[in-house]
Amino acid sequence: MPLVNTKQMFADAYVNHYAVGAFNVDSIAMIQAVLQAAENCKSPVIISLSKGSREFMHPGNIKELVLCVSKDITIPFAIHLDHGKSVQLCKDCIDEGFTSVMIDASAYDFEENIRQTKEVVEYAHARGVVVESELGAIAGIEDDIDVNDKYGRFTHPADVVEFVSKTNIDSLAIAIGTAHGAYKFKPGQTPHLRFDILDEIEEKLPGFPLVLHGSSSVPQERLALINQYGGKMKEAIGIPEALLNQASKKSVCKINVGSDLRVAFTGEIRKFFYTQPQEFEIRKYTTPARNAVKEMVKDKMINVFCCAGHGEFSK
Numbered sequence: 001m002p003l004v005n006t007k008q009m010f011a012d013a014y015v016n017h018y019a020v021g022a023f024n025v026d027s028i029a030m031i032q033a034v035l036q037a038a039e040n041c042k043s044p045v046i047i048s049l050s051k052g053s054r055e056f057m058h059p060g061n062i063k064e065l066v067l068c069v070s071k072d073i074t075i076p077f078a079i080h081l082d083h084g085k086s087v088q089l090c091k092d093c094i095d096e097g098f099t100s101v102m103i104d105a106s107a108y109d110f111e112e113n114i115r116q117t118k119e120v121v122e123y124a125h126a127r128g129v130v131v132e133s134e135l136g137a138i139a140g141i142e143d144d145i146d147v148n149d150k151y152g153r154f155t156h157p158a159d160v161v162e163f164v165s166k167t168n169i170d171s172l173a174i175a176i177g178t179a180h181g182a183y184k185f186k187p188g189q190t191p192h193l194r195f196d197i198l199d200e201i202e203e204k205l206p207g208f209p210l211v212l213h214g215s216s217s218v219p220q221e222r223l224a225l226i227n228q229y230g231g232k233m234k235e236a237i238g239i240p241e242a243l244l245n246q247a248s249k250k251s252v253c254k255i256n257v258g259s260d261l262r263v264a265f266t267g268e269i270r271k272f273f274y275t276q277p278q279e280f281e282i283r284k285y286t287t288p289a290r291n292a293v294k295e296m297v298k299d300k301m302i303n304v305f306c307c308a309g310h311g312e313f314s315k
């Protein structure tokens, strides 16, 4: 049965120094692209849905929908709720068959974050579902960080042991400089991650899987394609693949990617509409867009996260 939770995936990723990709999807075409890429690469994978994607696709039946399009898939995959902002949403997704949920109570104070996370963990573990939670602020560019504070709004290593032991979570999302969206750094800034903080956390939580959010790399050729065919995206700078690769060799076992897939999909659609304006056949323009996402995911699995070839552990 290829639908699994992430427990074994992360255990294998940790000891073999790779990371599993969690890819944000919001259509059947995107689910197919991600699953087929993983199947081609023989890689484990995480199908990730935000609250909005779940509502857009089919709240209540996401598991059935994914199972429908995964009949030929043999690699292990998880269905994950990304950034669950309420305990109730996490519980609903668990009831619907998600195998992994993220409770994101990071906007609350430390004690409230623990309280909400603990409630989700108790509900999830009783049903064989794993839980990710977040400490620190995974935000945008670093312009409002207090430079006098060594950790700023990043995850404070001093908090992690208490948080993990009091909540009993299965993985921890940390803030070390990644950011959501396509515009992660300002033009002229050199992208960097706080590997010093990652190392400190790793030292305090040996063997424990960490998660990086906001990890799109924003390939410039994909951006150029959008703008070449009528798009108006501003200069966008993502997380360099080399840094993600470095993190995947440490205790980062899950890397989240959303914007890159949307950029790849959109570029191909724009190109199609621009070059073949007479066409209106949906399958004709969805096919190159889906292929672009598939190729991008494969590239990340093989060259960046190094999870390719690791899809056999659960058999």
Ligand code: G3H
Pocket (backbone or CB within 6 Å): 024, 082, 083, 179, 180, 181, 182, 212, 213, 214, 215, 216, 256, 257, 258, 259, 260
């Ligand atoms: O939770 C979603 C991810 O962190 C995606 O971030 O769009 O910057 O790749 P991204």
Ligand code: ZN
Pocket (backbone or CB within 6 Å): 083, 180, 213, 214, 256
């Ligand atoms: Zn995220």
